[in-house]
Ligand SMILES: Nc1ncnc2c1ncn2[C@@H]1O[C@H](COP(=O)(O)OP(=O)(O)O)[C@@H](O)[C@H]1O
């Protein structure tokens with residue numbers, strides 16, 4: 580794996596999982612990877628979904644960076660490696676990345692829904708090896724019902740999981756109802772992520788929403804979400820050298 584080595588502590592593992600397809604798992608995963616990388620952390624993705632959308636995003640990002648370089652554009656964008664593995668091999672694949680020195684953050688993207696048979700033991704294996712689990716959910720009653728049932732079954736009593744309302748219209752009756760319904764089954768993240776075009780436009784170039792070069796497009800809520808999560812998982816400080824030296828000064 581082509582990852583630079585510079586730290587000896589255990590990486591923080593953030594697992595993205597949800598009982599419903601299209602809930603925003605990969606969107607969350609790629610934006611968390613981009614935010615962590617922008618803060619100077621060495622972040623690596625693990626894509627366990629056979630659609631490999633997170634890996635595709637990382638490949639497109641490589642192309643964007645290469646194109647910028649060949650056009651002579653200045654950029655501080657960094658490549659973000661994403662490993663892929665079959666879901667059934669997810670625990671071993673996660674361990675392989677954990678064993679690589681110098682990684683600060685691993686974001687694991689998973690396929691949707693309940694897994695049965697041999698795959699049933701994978702999610703418990705992943706959750707027990709994760710520092711935090713984010714469960715994206717849309718605001719419709721169908722989505723909240725599905726996520727609620729899944730949460731109760733898969734993550735019951737977990738004190739390291741939070742549901743994130745994703746792609747929502749904030750001031751709407753269904754958003755309030757979703758918040759209430761989800762609060763009955765688990766911890767709900769106080770930051771709600773709206774349905775914004777910038778999630779789609781940045782995806783197209785392998786970027787995160789905080790990396791959009793159109794300042795008015797950036798989603799300030801995702802900045803808050805990342806700061807909130809960073810505190811939850813104890814990723815204190817910002818590893819970007821110029822910010823660190825400003826702190827010392
Ligand atoms: N906050 C958002 N704003 C706009 N579009 C979003 C947002 N979150 C997710 N989407 C879109 O919803 C679709 C499904 O999201 P995705 O992350 O692929 O879901 P999953 O990985 O859970 O199947 C994608 O087209 C994605 O661009």
Ligand SMILES: [Mg+2]
Nearest residue numbers: 604605628632
């Ligand atoms: Mg996905």
